[in-house]
Amino acid sequence: MVFENPLVKEILEKYRVLWAIEHAMSLMSWDSETYMPREGYRDRAVARAELSLLQQQLLLRPEFVELVEKADKYEDLNDYERGVVRVLKRSIRIARALPPWLVAERAKVTQEAMVVWREARVRNDFDLFKPYLEKIFDLSRKTADFLxxxxxxxxxxxxxxxxxxxxxxxxxxxxxxxxxxxxxxxxxxxxxxxxxxxxxxxxxxxxxxxxxxxxxxxxxxxxxxxxxxxxxxxxxxxxxxxxxxxxxxxxxxxxxxxxxxxxxxxxxxxxxxxxxxxxxxxxxxxxxxxxxxxxxxxxxxxxxxxxxxxxxxxxxxxxxxxxxxxxxxxxxxxxxxxxxxxxxxxxxxxxxxxxxxxxxxxxxxxxxxxxxxxxxxxxxxxxxxxxxxxxxxxxxxxxxxxxxxxxxxxxxxxxxxxxxxxxxxxxxxxxxxxxxxxxxxxxxxxxxxxxxxxxxxxxxxxxxxxxxxxxxxxxxxxxxxxxxxxxxxxxxxxxxx
Amino acid sequence: MVFENPLVKEILEKYRVLWAIEHAMSLMSWDSETYMPREGYRDRAVARAELSLLQQQLLLRPEFVELVEKADKYEDLNDYERGVVRVLKRSIRIARALPPWLVAERAKVTQEAMVVWREARVRNDFDLFKPYLEKIFDLSRKTADFLxxxxxxxxxxxxxxxxxxxxxxxxxxxxxxxxxxxxxxxxxxxxxxxxxxxxxxxxxxxxxxxxxxxxxxxxxxxxxxxxxxxxxxxxxxxxxxxxxxxxxxxxxxxxxxxxxxxxxxxxxxxxxxxxxxxxxxxxxxxxxxxxxxxxxxxxxxxxxxxxxxxxxxxxxxxxxxxxxxxxxxxxxxxxxxxxxxxxxxxxxxxxxxxxxxxxxxxxxxxxxxxxxxxxxxxxxxxxxxxxxxxxxxxxxxxxxxxxxxxxxxxxxxxxxxxxxxxxxxxxxxxxxxxxxxxxxxxxxxxxxxxxxxxxxxxxxxxxxxxxxxxxxxxxxxxxxxxxxxxxxxxxxxxxxx
CATH class of the missing domain: 1.10.1370.30 (Neurolysin; domain 3)
Incomplete structure (x- = not known):
């Protein structure tokens, strides 16, 4: 068996729903780029925003974070178990560091920026994209500081x-x-x-x-x-x-x-x-x-x-x-x-x-x-x-x-x-x-x-x-x-x- | 505006994540029947089970149920608002009535039963399907009793x-x-x-x-x-x-x-x-x-x-x-x-x-x-x-x-x-x-x-x-x-x- 530690097994039980959301989000991305009808992007954007937020909330459930922190103190974890703890600690650290307003702001700015970028490239107009790029570098710097x-x-x-x-x-x-x-x-x-x-x-x-x-x-x-x-x-x-x-x-x-x-x-x-x-x-x-x-x-x-x-x-x-x-x-x-x-x-x-x-x-x-x-x-x-x-x-x-x-x-x-x-x-x-x-x-x-x-x-x-x-x-x-x-x-x- | 009552508006805010899961599940169903590679059903089944359970949990969050019950007592809701409360009350009633073991048992039995039914039909063998059908009518009767x-x-x-x-x-x-x-x-x-x-x-x-x-x-x-x-x-x-x-x-x-x-x-x-x-x-x-x-x-x-x-x-x-x-x-x-x-x-x-x-x-x-x-x-x-x-x-x-x-x-x-x-x-x-x-x-x-x-x-x-x-x-x-x-x-x- 790859996973034997009972604490890690409990973590993985609780993690599976996060995997399921990821599964769904991946399918949504694939579909958006391949078969989704044009106007479907409206509903898709709402669903994506809701599920991202939910993912975040589930990852940061106190009882889940506690389990991960507890498992991190074990010394006899095997390589796979240690891997699980390492990856989750990293995800939790990143999710905790970034304030919700920053995540929301970033989602909003990039959603518009992608549209404007396409337009700016076609029209060879850097000034059109400039305010968005300024905002994006600004948000990236803030992201770095929070992390x-x-x-x-x-x-x-x-x-x-x-x-x-x-x-x-x-x-x-x-x-x-x-x-x-x-x-x-x-x-x-x-x-x-x-x-x-x-x-x-x-x-x-x-x-x-x-x-x-x-x-x-x-x-x-x-x-x-x-x-x-x-x-x-x-x-x-x-x-x-x-x-x-x-x-x-x-x-x-x-x-x-x-x-x-x-x-x-x-x-x-x-x-x-x-x-x-x-x-x-x-x-x-x-x-x-x-x-x-x-x-x-x-x-x-x-x-x-x-x-x-x-x-x-x-x-x-x-x-x-x-x-x-x-x-x-x-x-x-x-x-x-x-x-x-x-x-x-x-x-x-x-x-x-x-x-x-x-x-x-x-x-x-x-x-x-x-x-x-x-x-x-x-x-x-x-x-x-x-x-x-x-x-x-x-x-x-x-x-x-x-x-x-x-x-x-x-x-x-x-x-x-x-x-x-x-x-x-x-x-x-x-x-x-x-x-x-x-x-x-x-x-x-x-x-x-x-x-x-x-x-x-x-x-x-x-x-x-x-x-x-x-x-x-x-x-x-x-x-x-x-x-x-x-x-x-x-x-x-x-x-x- | 269709929705004006602040309580109903709060309910709808909180409901949107349930809609998002439904959106994802619908896409998963569509994909399963159209483009999913054959072996993909394994991962899809796990994702579906996790998301169904999550849906249930989110629907029955005590603070959400409380909001719906509170809104139900309002007398001046408009038709749309009343509709929201009616549909949610119904979903909550059904979700609450069915014990998790029954839902899980039903999922398990039907998943197998669908495979066996196909086989039984091809082979013209009713006896093959009979035990599943007995189980299904039994579970249906239990479902009726719980409801x-x-x-x-x-x-x-x-x-x-x-x-x-x-x-x-x-x-x-x-x-x-x-x-x-x-x-x-x-x-x-x-x-x-x-x-x-x-x-x-x-x-x-x-x-x-x-x-x-x-x-x-x-x-x-x-x-x-x-x-x-x-x-x-x-x-x-x-x-x-x-x-x-x-x-x-x-x-x-x-x-x-x-x-x-x-x-x-x-x-x-x-x-x-x-x-x-x-x-x-x-x-x-x-x-x-x-x-x-x-x-x-x-x-x-x-x-x-x-x-x-x-x-x-x-x-x-x-x-x-x-x-x-x-x-x-x-x-x-x-x-x-x-x-x-x-x-x-x-x-x-x-x-x-x-x-x-x-x-x-x-x-x-x-x-x-x-x-x-x-x-x-x-x-x-x-x-x-x-x-x-x-x-x-x-x-x-x-x-x-x-x-x-x-x-x-x-x-x-x-x-x-x-x-x-x-x-x-x-x-x-x-x-x-x-x-x-x-x-x-x-x-x-x-x-x-x-x-x-x-x-x-x-x-x-x-x-x-x-x-x-x-x-x-x-x-x-x-x-x-x-x-x-x-x-x-x-x-x-x-x-x-």
Whole structure:
């Protein structure tokens, strides 16, 4: 038995209703992005607000908090039990720290801000969004202060998205990456082996055929569509789960440049796999999900980049592409490999290749740190963004949409979120080298033995859910936690040799 | 303002979280029947159990119950406020009366029973289902006793599905119907004007084309697909709502006999329309839904039978059918009318025509009454069923699937539910005659002015939600409550003239 301590068992009994609300809220989110009729958002917003509040109230029931505090004093808890207590203590601490007015204000501001942001981006009008962004950075600073911080207010925000992550960690990581990536980018661009653009980027496809490709690839990757999972269409690709037996991913079909939808599917598959491989014994508990955004992104980036953009994977999917997309006949597997791996400094983060991607994160992180302390004013952000972009990648945005208005995150109040993308890229690379010591990764991919790779992930990382804190889990699983050297080595080996 | 009394306003504030849980549970039900991956039912069952329990607890919070009791003593409440108090008092009374062990036992038994019932029906094995059915009638009897009853234990069960309905009402109604229907059935069968079968029943269709027909019909009926509603596919057609801005119906495509899917869509549309036309001011309150199953079924039967199976409607939809279904070219509108209105004593309730339909309800009601008092044993039900069927419709089931095992209701623990179908048929007919005094119904249908009909329904019935008890609402709206004479008159006029 995974859970034996009677106190922890009592906690889990009482916790299950919180899990159930989470289950319902996840389904509501999925539905909002996929099938909900347009005007349904009105009722959905009311339901979401009520259930969030209820969740908070149930988490902070005095008798529940007391149980958790009591269990925390036990010394002979096993790892799973300790995990339960750790995660609940963290949730309780955060829920207690933030006053209801702040939570309500944040919900109100972000709900409006998301609408205004879309409008502002379309109209290329930063001033429209500015008052909301000011409010959001102001509320984020207040959030940091209520949560408490020691060296930098940004610490408190980082921790919301990645348990235990500090500004100094992020600074060190991004510092190392900055110097090394600059060299790699210069190298790959001057060598010219990897193209900046590819004719396939302009070729249109039929949605139905591309859907067939995506489903076939998912099938090969052992994604259990219809049994324990789904693939649907939404404006922005995402993964969501309602438990380990119901994990859903989405993609979008833009009608051109097929790698965009294909890699979004492989990326989301990586997230989904994490959830699908968690130990069923952890179901309905606070540790029955992925441990952090960084570790989660590590799984998705691993499948998207390390596996998906490799020569071996191209060979493997080539017949599927050939069978479903007429225009593939004019291209060799090697052509496809270079199409999958174009490298070009570009404005839009979500379109960035794996070499330049982390520069986008560097920019946002610097900017968030300065905005949160007030060292830089919101009105100066666009200029700061453009200058920094020019410095990092040698290109200067011509519109706000190419610059400061491109991401949805701030409009949602997510300040401190971006660094987790870089954590993910590092984890993916580190995982690769750790895995290669034990299984011949390239050969497995070439022969389509994806299950071996997935079992490795399951046994080392996935099955534990949130049992261990992120860094501890990573050190146990792959020997290091968040370290940039493997990512640098991987990119140098792939793009400079 | 609809709600002015401060006490009622406080009640509604506190009620909103109950509405939110209901919203989530409705979405969970919809998803379970439409898109949920197969194994997802495990997590869904746990979530459903937890949320049901939570709902119960929140409803019975002492401070909430106290508020409702206090408001109940006010004399100057307006109709809406009185409605809120009435509906909540009723919910509280039922929730309080049933001990948790009974609720849990019932949930457990029915969950298994639904699986076993499917198996038993397929295998034509009544003995397999018998112990579950015994348990279910036993639990139903206990439920009746806990709820309390005066003249007949069946009263308590009827009230669960139709507020205030008594066994003596049902007996009187079915008594009148029995004699009259017998005559009408004999008349229509001997006249032979309405066929027993029709060649179109054997003609296959393409699902995609039939989907187009259904959507086109819904469009003509002003059903706001994508805006405030949806049409999806499920094993059994149903209607569900997540509020007045998100109402969803489903149908199924069997590939043959297109009227089956078409009329299921029109039927569910009738249910959906009720919800779509409730006064938005009643949103998130206990009176923001249809008042009862009987009134609801009245709306669906009205659209399915009174409108949908009329000559005028056939003329109106004929071009849509002609345009999408190749085989229609061989049939005139008059042929289609008779195809829509075949009359034949048959075994399966859900396939029954509008003339014989209520005989099926008569049978089940008699049987439920006797089983609940123990006057008949569960082991004798199949024989009783077959004998009674022969008496009512002159046909004798050859399998349990054609007889006692055909309906899902008992396996779900729904005893006392069936009579509401007949209530619906009566309401539909009474609504028709009430409407005809004010608007020329046939002409409206012939010219496709469905909005006039819908506005009539909205102003008389729909907009009030559950403000008035069912009988009071019906008397205000259509002059009578549940009376069989209009139904008899309608059937006689249509089938014997």
């Amino acid at each position: 408490g911080w020691d060296k930098h207010p940004y610490d408190a925000l980082l921790d919301l998205y990645e348990e235990g992550l500090k500004t100094e960690d992020v600074d060190r990581i991004l510092g190392v990456l900055k110097t090394n990536l600059k060299q790699i980018i210069d190298g790959v661009l001057s060598k010219g082996m990897y193209p900046r653009e590819h004719p396939l980027e302009k070729i249109p496809y039929e949605t139905g055929k591309m859907e067939a490709v995506n489903k076939k690839i998912l099938e090969i990757l052992n994604y259990p569509i219809g049994v324990r999972s789904r693939l649907d269409t939404s404006a922005h690709p995402f993964t969501i789960d309602m438990g380990i037996n119901d994990v859903r991913i989405t993609t979008r079909y833009e009608g051109v440049d097929f790698k965009r939808t294909m890699f979004s599917v492989i990326h989301e598959f990586g997230h989904a796999l994490y959830q699908l491989q968690i130990d069923p014994a952890l179901s309905y508990t606070p540790i029955g999900g992925g441990v952090s955004l960084g570790v989660h992104e590590g799984q998705s980036r691993f499948w998207e980049n390390i596996i998906g953009r490799s020569r071996e994977f191209v060979e493997f999917v080539y017949p599927i592409l050939r069978e479903n997309l007429d225009f593939i006949k004019d291209y060799t597997p090697s052509d496809i490999y270079y199409y999958f791996n174009t490298v070009k400094p570009s404005f839009i983060r979500v379109d960035a290749d794996e070499v330049t991607y982390n520069m986008h994160i560097l920019l946002r992180t610097e900017l968030e740190k300065l905005a949160i302390t007030g060292e830089i004013k919101v009105s100066d952000l666009p200029e700061f963004w453009n200058d920094y972009m020019e410095k990092l990648l040698g290109i200067r945005p011509r519109t706000y949409g190419e610059g400061v208005l491109q991401d949805i995150h701030w409009s949602m109040g997510s300040v401190g979120y971006f660094p987790t993308y870089t954590l993910g890229n590092m984890v993916a690379a580190s995982m690769r080298y750790a895995m290669e010591k034990e299984i011949k990764l390239r050969e497995r991919v070439a022969s389509g033995e994806f299950e071996t790779i997935q079992n490795w992930q399951k046994d080392r990382i996935h099955k534990y859910g949130a049992t261990y804190p992120p860094k501890e889990l990573l050190r146990k699983a792959i020997g290091v936690d968040y370290e940039p050297e493997h990512l640098i080595r991987y990119l140098a080996e792939k793009y400079l040799k | 309390g009853w005066d003249k007949h234990p069946y009263d308590a069960l009827l009230d669960l599905y139709e507020e205030g309905l008594k066994t003596e009402d049902v007996d009187r109604i079915l008594g009148v119907l029995k004699t009259n229907l017998k005559q009408i059935i004999d008349g229509v069968l001997s006249k032979g004007m309405y066929p027993r079968e029709h060649p179109l029943e054997k003609i296959p269709y393409e699902t995609g084309k039939m989907e187009a027909v259904n959507k086109k019909i819904l469009e003509i009926l002003n059903y706001p697909i994508g805006v405030r509603s949806r049409l999806d596919t499920s094993a059994h057609p149903f209607t569900i709502d997540m509020g007045i801005n998100d109402v969803r119906i489903t149908t199924r495509y069997e590939g043959v006999d297109f009227k089956r899917t078409m009329f299921s869509v029109i039927h569910e549309f009738g249910h959906a329309l009720y919800q779509l036309q409730i006064d938005p001011a009643l949103s998130y309150t206990p009176i923001g839904g249809g008042v009862s199953l009987g009134v609801h079924e009245g709306q669906s039967r009205f659209w399915e039978n009174i409108i949908g199976r009329s000559r005028e409607f056939v003329e109106f939809v004929y071009p849509i059918l002609r345009e999408n279904l190749d085989f229609i070219k061989d049939y005139t509108p008059s042929d289609i009318y008779y195809y829509f209105n075949t009359v034949k004593p048959s075994f399966i309730r859900v396939d029954a025509d509008e003339v014989t339909y209520n005989m099926h309800i008569l049978l089940r009601t008699e049987l439920e009454k006797l089983a609940i008092t123990g006057e008949i044993k569960v082991s004798d039900l199949p024989e009783f069923w077959n004998d009674y069927m022969e008496k009512l419709l002159g046909i004798r089931p050859r399998t349990y699937g054609e007889g006692v095992l055909q309906d899902i209701h008992w396996s779900m623990g729904s005893v006392g539910y069936f009579p509401t179908y007949t209530l619906g048929n009566m309401v539909a007919a009474s609504m028709r005659y009430a409407m005809e005094k004010e608007i020329k119904l046939r002409e409206r249908v012939a010219s496709g002015e469905f909005e006039t009909i819908q506005n009539w329904q909205k102003d008389r019935i729909h907009k009030y939600g559950a403000t008035y008890p069912p009988k009071e609402l019906l008397r205000k709206a259509i002059g009578v409550d549940y009376e069989p004479e209009h139904l008899i008159r309608y059937l006689a006029e249509k089938y014997l003239k």
